[in-house]
Amino acid sequence: MDTDMETAESIQADVFVPTKLLRDKIRQFSQRHREELRAKSKDALRFGLGEIHAQVEELNNITVKDVLGLVKRIKRRKHASVEEMYRFSHAFLQSIDNIKIFAKEPGALQIIIKELTGIDSERQIGAVECLCNLSLGEAPVCEKIANLAGSYLVTYLDSLDERLKRTSLWTIANIMATSAKAALVVVQMEIVSKLWNLYIDDSGDKDLTSDFREDAAVCLQLLVVQNRQVLRMEDLNFIKCNMCLKKRDGIGAEYHLQLLFHGEAINPKRELNMEESIYLIDYILENLCTIDGFTSISNRLRLLYGIRLLANILACQPHALNVLLQHIKEVFNTNVEDMFNKMFAYRSQRLTMELIYLLRQLLSLQENETQPILTLENLRIANMDSCMT
Template sequence: MDTETTPLENIHLRSKIRGYARDQRLECRMKAKDALRIGLGQVKEEVAALESLGTKDVVGMAGRIKRRKHATSEDLCRLSLAFLQGNDNINAFAVIPGAIQVLVKELTGPHIQRHIDAVECLCNLSLGEAHISEKIASLAGSYMVTYLDGKEERLKKACLWTLANILATCEKAGRTLLQMQLVPKLWRLYSDPNGCQEDAGICLFLVATHCLQHVSAEDRRYIAQNLHEKKPEDPASEYFMYIVHQMEIVGQDQELGAPQAECLVHFFEATLASSVGSLSLIYAVRVMANLMAKKEPHLLGLMAEPQILVKTLNQLFALRDPQLSLDLMRLLRNFLQLNLSDSNQLLDTLQIYA
């Protein structure tokens, strides 16, 4: 199997995380306005005060919730806003013994809204450094992974945002989360038209980028068996081929049936028809090369037809992308080894650009 990879840019995902943080900030402002609506003349002043929460304010709030062993929705909103204002506030909170545990405690009560407030607060806390993500994963990871099975969409989204922050920040914390059956849950959400497909796709992308060595054989088998549940027209499909390639789903030790192989061919065709960048094409070609390396022509569908393959190869060689061309040569080599057509005749119809 061809497993060579190239560095993958995370700019798009980091931008998304920053966007989530901005959305959270706006939501917190609205919640703060509702909570502090003492009179129209005071609302603006109170909200303005929230904009400049410093480390002393954070330490004070941490001390109060620790003494009470409880955090109100207003406490959680204020802390969420404070964490967005910088790492100093995050670090000031994190060093208070028992403070994070109070936030985690709010995940265990009977009120869904309190769960949402607490996870959104932890989400902003997880924007901190690796040791903070590690602590959140160990204390709250099991709750967030469990809530992915629930029906409350806002809670699931908040959990996925937090998990994404953790996966992007700390490999050790990512390993902890993967031991909680995170990957199958993410794949179900990624494939479910009624799920949080974009957010689950980002999390799977981050798993494949930062925690690949901690993905279990069972997790890989689960994805291999359920590949066909994901459709090319679904949200976040641009991550599909990268996830499949990095996790070695199309490997010699993974059995693929006709529905799974057909899914891969459809994704390959959809990638060719889209305006995605060369990086997406590279991973799509690598997955198809690995599918051909399984030496089971019946799994290839239309790609087993020499004339269709030649047309596809010529289309991609014409892009004159050096890395893509190298992967196309691997795909061509694997196809020729299947002995489905006269090799010399096929090679004569190729248009390979130097």
């Protein structure tokens, strides 16, 4: 198996989904929720619109002083109402200073977490949304959330309430993106199997507005790529043993090969069986032979990691070559040279480097074949100096 970390890191830098995208998603969801509440208020109350407008403006301008006032109020009662948690949520979105001042107040976080312990779903949702926006803070804040509320967040991944489940996923993603210590805490709560089962579940519809698969994929990406050191052997074995359950056309499928690569599913110490080899080869070739273009992150994830994994499969399991060649010819009605030339034509330096590594593997195996796999003269390798990154 190849150990060229520089190349692996270059792929990672090229296709790692920035956590800013997830955080923007949280903000957009909160903004939509606020607009929905405003619309409902107007529908229910055809009078007093000026008062409603003033309340909305107040939510958009919560200061540190306001946060301190809210903290003082909930500490006095040892309880936070849904409205107070809603105000905290907006305060944390608006300013990192609001997050910092709340985190410094002894006992304030514990009061929010206390609202998770009851059976009132509205209070639970209010508390989790509060924690989600609080997790936009720095590492110490995220570590406190993981330690004090991690077990609740992991449990809510099994919830039937979509809003509770989605917000818990976002909170978990935030704390893992911010702190390796927080990531370790939730990993020890058996989160990997829960995330993986959410990710591979392709039984539902493809309505992205009520879907958890991509959010689960982002969480897994944060673990296997950014926090690989916190994963246990049983976590990696679980991923490998269940990798064949993900469909290539399922939501979040573009992350699949990246997760398998960084999760070391293809490893000389963990031999692939025939079913796994066929699944991976078919999955990868479907990407290589049907995808047109290399500009989107989705296509880059599928192509770069597909080529790298294919090379590693051949390095670890040379007998897989016959399966590969048979599928290229009989299933996808093409040949190795045309497949390579299609991807060389994208003129990407990073993609070309990966293709050359795969080419080295094929040429090494070709020495033992009676028929040539390919002819170098037929490959149209672009000048590396003229390639894009």
